[in-house]
Amino acid sequence: MKTQTKWIILFLTSLSQFSFRVFVDYPSLLATEIKNHFVVDQFQINLLFSFRSFPNIVMPFVGGMLLDKYGTRRALFGFMLFIIFGTFLCYLSIVLNNFTLMLIGRFFMGLFLECCYVGIYKILSKWFKEASFAYSVDTAFICGGTIASTILLPYLINNYSLDTAILSCLLLCMVSFISLNTVTAIDKIYSIETKKETIPHFSITLLTQFNVDFYIIALSSIFCYTSYYIYSYNNAEMFKAMYHLSSYSAATLYGLPCYMAIFIAPYLGHLVDKHGYRMQGLQITSLIQLSVFSIVYLMPSCETTCLIIPAISQLLNGIFFAAYVVTLWPCIQMVVSTSLSGTAFGVVYSSVSFGVFFASIFIGKVVQEETQNSYSNMLGILLLITFLGASMNYLLYCRDSKYFNNQKYVISQNSTEFELKMLD
Numbered sequence: 001m002k003t004q005t006k007w008i009i010l011f012l013t014s015l016s017q018f019s020f021r022v023f024v025d026y027p028s029l030l031a032t033e034i035k036n037h038f039v040v041d042q043f044q045i046n047l048l049f050s051f052r053s054f055p056n057i058v059m060p061f062v063g064g065m066l067l068d069k070y071g072t073r074r075a076l077f078g079f080m081l082f083i084i085f086g087t088f089l090c091y092l093s094i095v096l097n098n099f100t101l102m103l104i105g106r107f108f109m110g111l112f113l114e115c116c117y118v119g120i121y122k123i124l125s126k127w128f129k130e131a132s133f134a135y136s137v138d139t140a141f142i143c144g145g146t147i148a149s150t151i152l153l154p155y156l157i158n159n160y161s162l163d164t165a166i167l168s169c170l171l172l173c174m175v176s177f178i179s180l181n182t183v184t185a186i187d188k189i190y191s192i193e194t195k196k197e198t199i200p201h202f203s204i205t206l207l208t209q210f211n212v213d214f215y216i217i218a219l220s221s222i223f224c225y226t227s228y229y230i231y232s233y234n235n236a237e238m239f240k241a242m243y244h245l246s247s248y249s250a251a252t253l254y255g256l257p258c259y260m261a262i263f264i265a266p267y268l269g270h271l272v273d274k275h276g277y278r279m280q281g282l283q284i285t286s287l288i289q290l291s292v293f294s295i296v297y298l299m300p301s302c303e304t305t306c307l308i309i310p311a312i313s314q315l316l317n318g319i320f321f322a323a324y325v326v327t328l329w330p331c332i333q334m335v336v337s338t339s340l341s342g343t344a345f346g347v348v349y350s351s352v353s354f355g356v357f358f359a360s361i362f363i364g365k366v367v368q369e370e371t372q373n374s375y376s377n378m379l380g381i382l383l384l385i386t387f388l389g390a391s392m393n394y395l396l397y398c399r400d401s402k403y404f405n406n407q408k409y410v411i412s413q414n415s416t417e418f419e420l421k422m423l424d
Contacts, residue, residue: 005190006127009183010134013120014141016179021145022152023087023169024052024113028233029153029251033162038099042237046364049233051103052110053360056353063115064346065206067122068339073184076119079112080177086111087173094163114349116180121329122342123187131330132278136269139325143258143265143318150255154248206343214335214344216396217328218351223389224289224324226355227382228317230363231293232257235310238367238375243306253307253314260318269326279397281327286390288320293383297376331396359385 027034027048034048035041066075089105092098120138128134156165232254239250272278296313336344363381367374 009127012179012183014138016176018141018145019172019176021142022149023172037162042370043364043368046360048106050357050360051106053353053357055111056114060114060118060346060349064118064342067119067342072119073188076180076184079115082112083109084173087170091166091170094166118345118349121345125333125341132272132326133269135329136265136326139265140262143261146258147255150251216392218348220389220392221348222351222355223385225352226359227386229356230359239310241370242372242375243302243310253310256314257318257321261322265322272326278327279400282393285320285323286393288316289386292316293386297379297383
């Protein structure tokens with residue numbers, strides 16, 4: 001029964017992620033409508049991402065400790081209440097025509113949003129030893145949510161109104177709430193079968209419990225995900241300015257990486273669980289992401305409509321996103337103890353939010369004029385950040401090779417069972 005139950009757990013957590021992704025990044029797809037409704041520019045649109053990311057510089061770490069200390073059920077229930085309240089404020093801002101209220105709503109939405117992601121990964125790491133496949137299925141649902149948003153939100157805008165689109169986001173938030181509460185209820189029923197572990201002391205000193213390799217993973221996530229998300233947040237408008245694409249074409253290309261990830265992420269996750277070679281795969285992801293920004297930065301902008309260059313960059317972006325998830329994220333639970341898994345995932349999410357928050361503000365200033373030159377400057381900056389991420393990935397590969405040879409620390413060994421025995 002427990003074997004069957006874990007697939008129910010995976011489906012429900014993935015469904016909650018699907019719903020999250022439909023509504024959480026709505027400013028990317030509704031940027032033009034929000035700018036017209038509130039009479040703001042692209043800088044204010046980037047502020048919507050910054051206000052969501054700002055609390056997540058610290059809160060995933062705090063949320064991870066809360067998950068480890070008080071359990072996933074109570075913690076996730078509280079987290080979701082904040083998200084529902086924040087989404088409601090976003091809807092209310094449209095009704096009252098108050099952009100400041102939307103900023104406040106995004107802040108409350110982001111306050112514990114990443115904490116929910118931390119809780120989901122903590123649950124998955126507990127139920128699945130074949131972590132790469134579980135994370136890849138979760139990622140496929142996340143990408144499915146992004147694709148659904150490119151279909152649902154423009155449809156609601158074109159056929160109804162902006163407030164209807166934001167109201168749908170609130171309803172989807174409720175779907176996530178129901179899914180996660182069902183998951184934690186199931187998890188509590190089966191928790192009696194798991195070994196009770198010592199709950200760590202709730203303190204900032206927990207950061208000293210992690211080794212150097214964990215912090216290299218965190219740095220890699222900062223640089224790689226900052227490049228990916230900042231590019232994703234701005235590329236729909238960039239495609240219009242640099243390649244003269246229509247809003248429909250730009251929105252379609254925006255969702256293209258997710259189409260790729262839906263189909264290839266589970267397959268890649270299965271391969272990694274079966275054959276290993278995570279670190280070798282991580283180096284390939286570095287090359288792919290470097291190719292994404294090299295292509296769009298080095299290739300000249302077009303005087304007329306051009307679809308090929310942005311399409312190639314987005315296809316490569318989708319491959320990167322899928323491969324990075326299945327190679328890097330399972331490494332986290334291999335280098336930390338189970339009792340600290342919530343805190344560990346929280347630190348990584350906090351690290352990513354740190355990068356995205358400050359990069360959103362900086363890049364928002366860079367692209368404020370929304371010209372071809374300003375977007376070119378953005379691409380150059382993202383290429384540099386990607387290079388730093390690739391450097392961290394290579395450093396992790398070198399350390400993994402060294403400790404594997406000494407039979408002390410294993411990330412890339414083929415047998416998952418052997419990996420767990422080594423870490424015990």
